[in-house]
Amino acid sequence: MTATAIGWIAPDDRDLVSMFAAERGCGIMPRSRMNVLFLAPDTHVYNHGFVHGLKSASARVFAVGPAPKEQVTPAVLRQLDGYATCGHLFDVEALAKATRQLGAHTFDRIETIDEPLVEPAARLRERLSVPGLSSTT
Numbered sequence: 001m002t003a004t005a006i007g008w009i010a011p012d013d014r015d016l017v018s019m020f021a022a023e024r025g026c027g028i029m030p031r032s033r034m035n036v037l038f039l040a041p042d043t044h045v046y047n048h049g050f051v052h053g054l055k056s057a058s059a060r061v062f063a064v065g066p067a068p069k070e071q072v073t074p075a076v077l078r079q080l081d082g083y084a085t086c087g088h089l090f091d092v093e094a095l096a097k098a099t100r101q102l103g104a105h106t107f108d109r110i111e112t113i114d115e116p117l118v119e120p121a122a123r124l125r126e127r128l129s130v131p132g133l134s135s136t137t
Contacts, residue, residue: 035105037130038063039112039121040089041080042072050113055079062105064089064098090116092123099128 041051041063054061062082065072069083077083082105086098099107110130112121122135 034059034108036061037099037102037107037110037124039095039110039117039124040065040114041083042067042076043114047113048073048076050111051076051079054111062102062107064095064102090120092120092127095120095124096127099124 036054036059038047038051038054038061041047041061042065051061051063060081061079062084063080064084064086066085066087066089068085069077072083082102084098084101086094088094107128107130109132110121110125110128111132112118118133119135122133122137124130125132126134
C-alpha cells in the first residue's frame with residue numbers, strides 16, 4: 001500500500017491514479033522526474049510520509065533542514081537525493097545559501113508541510129523563480 005493525496009492505494013492501482021491525474025491535469029505524473037526541494041524533512045513523522053510520497057511518485061527529493069546530516073533520521077536520509085543543513089530556516093538568504101550547497105539543480109517545486117515555514121518557502125520560490133504559492137497569497 002502507498003499513501004497518496006487520495007488515500008491509500010495498492011501497487012496495482014497506480015495506473016488508475018495516473019489515469020485520474022492525467023485526465024484532470026493534476027498530480028505528479030509517474031514518468032516525469034520532478035526535482036522537489038523539501039524544507040525540514042525530519043521535524044515530524046508526517047514530514048517523513050510526505051517525503052516517501054514524493055519518492056513514490058518518482059520525484060527526485062532534495063531537502064534543507066535544521067539538523068546536521070548525521071542527525072537526520074536514516075530512513076529519511078536514504079530517500080533523499082541530497083540534503084543541506086541550514087540553521088536559520090526563516091531567513092531566505094540562509095535558505096538560498098543552503099540550496100546552493102545541493103549543487104546546480106533546478107527545482108520544479110519547493111515544498112514544506114510545516115506551517116511556520118510556508119512564508120519562507122514562498123519567498124524562496126520567488127527568489128529562485130519556482131512556481132507555487134507566493135508570499136503575497
